[in-house]
Amino acid sequence: MNTKAEQSRGTSGADIGMLVLAVLVLAAGLVGYTYLGNIGASSPVRLITILAAVVVSLAIAAFTGPGRRARHFLSESQFELRKVVWxxxxxxxxxxxxxxxxxxxxxxxxxxxxxxxxxxxxxxxxxxxx
The missing domain is CATH 1.20.5 (Single alpha-helices involved in coiled-coils or other helix-helix interfaces)
Incomplete structure (x- = not known):
């Protein structure tokens, strides 16, 4: 862990907008998945639709302040996990x-x-x- 204290940072308006956009993209993917199921589309097309929505929404969310902090946390967790003696x-x-x-x-x-x-x-x- 870092020895320096983490400062509480607020979420900016742009970050909130990007997070809302990520949620909307994910919701659109879920609606598309359901709609494609109702019209009888094949399962691979439905799966690609939902996977694409998840990937795009995660990509959008990754570039927000909370997303950067989450990526930093995950990279530090991986670093600490390498130190574990199994x-x-x-x-x-x-x-x-x-x-x-x-x-x-x-x-x-x-x-x-x-x-x-x-x-x-x-x-x-x-x-x-x-």
Whole structure:
């Protein structure tokens, strides 16, 4: 992460206009997808319509202030992800086995506690009240 503090930046009018345009393009793609389905167009044409609308709306949104900040965040996330030390296959298998064993032991323990409490409540306490 950067050590410098992020300053809160407002969204300008041009950014809002571009974001509205991106939403309108996406909505037009959805309307086109639905319209093409109603007139019996083939599935590939409908798929291309919606994909084109998504790509164009993302491209428009990417050049706004929030879009630039999102791209910057994603690039920093990728950089940080490269620093992660992933476990080996053997470590993963061993840890998975430990987790499964702990889950089984705890489920048996909770089942035993439930059985004891059920016996105490239903068999002893409710029979004493009768």
């Amino acid at each position: 476990p080996t296959r053997d470590e993963t298998i061993k840890i998975t086995g430990i987790v499964i064993a702990v889950v089984i032991v705890l489920s048996l323990l909770l089942g035993l506690i439930d059985l004891i409490l059920k016996t105490v409540v239903f068999d002893w306490l409710l029979k004493l009240g009768s």
